[in-house]
Amino acid sequence: MSQIHIQNLFPTPLMRVEKFLDTDTIGHLIDDIKTARKTENAHTDLLSHTEVIHPESNDHYKLIDRQSQHYLQDFGFLLFGENLHWNVKEMWMNVLSTGGHQMMHSHANSFISGVVYLTEVHSSANTVFHNSMGGKEFVFSNNHAESATTPYNGDRWVASNIERGDLILFPSYMLHAVPKNEGKERITIAFNALPEKLKSWDYEVKFTS
Numbered sequence: 001m002s003q004i005h006i007q008n009l010f011p012t013p014l015m016r017v018e019k020f021l022d023t024d025t026i027g028h029l030i031d032d033i034k035t036a037r038k039t040e041n042a043h044t045d046l047l048s049h050t051e052v053i054h055p056e057s058n059d060h061y062k063l064i065d066r067q068s069q070h071y072l073q074d075f076g077f078l079l080f081g082e083n084l085h086w087n088v089k090e091m092w093m094n095v096l097s098t099g100g101h102q103m104m105h106s107h108a109n110s111f112i113s114g115v116v117y118l119t120e121v122h123s124s125a126n127t128v129f130h131n132s133m134g135g136k137e138f139v140f141s142n143n144h145a146e147s148a149t150t151p152y153n154g155d156r157w158v159a160s161n162i163e164r165g166d167l168i169l170f171p172s173y174m175l176h177a178v179p180k181n182e183g184k185e186r187i188t189i190a191f192n193a194l195p196e197k198l199k200s201w202d203y204e205v206k207f208t209s
């Protein structure tokens, strides 16, 4: 019998940090959102966002910035092979009412993005990550009732079993969406992070935030 070896080529990392925030902090952040100015999403009035929050504006946001440093550094190591210093450059809250959804998108001008879940998430409204939509090439697929989904042909991945207080980190280029929320109000804080600099042999690119 021949030995079979499977190599996972070029996987995409996603980090989940359980209980990133404690219950008291979550309560304070939810109180903050009630008084924050919100704008409705361009596509649906069942999703609203706060204005961009600077982490320095409030102790609870500062805490998120400070506590995420360690995880950003570890996650950044997976992406860039070095323990870089990371800055959370912007942060905002999302409030998704029953029946609301968030369309597929990615985060521009950022390398690592994060979502902190401030409420329980109904299984209908888990964050869904989508594989690249591809270029202009014609694509063949084998997708029918008898076909199986494997790590190599799947076109989406659902972040299930997320609990209140958890944080997820993912590369900012990843397409993601939230399907129609059939549960209660769903509140999250999202953020984008940049490293101080990236270096490639004889030149550096520095980012300021």
Ligand SMILES: [Fe+2]
Pocket: 105, 106, 107, 176, 190
């Ligand atoms: Fe997003």
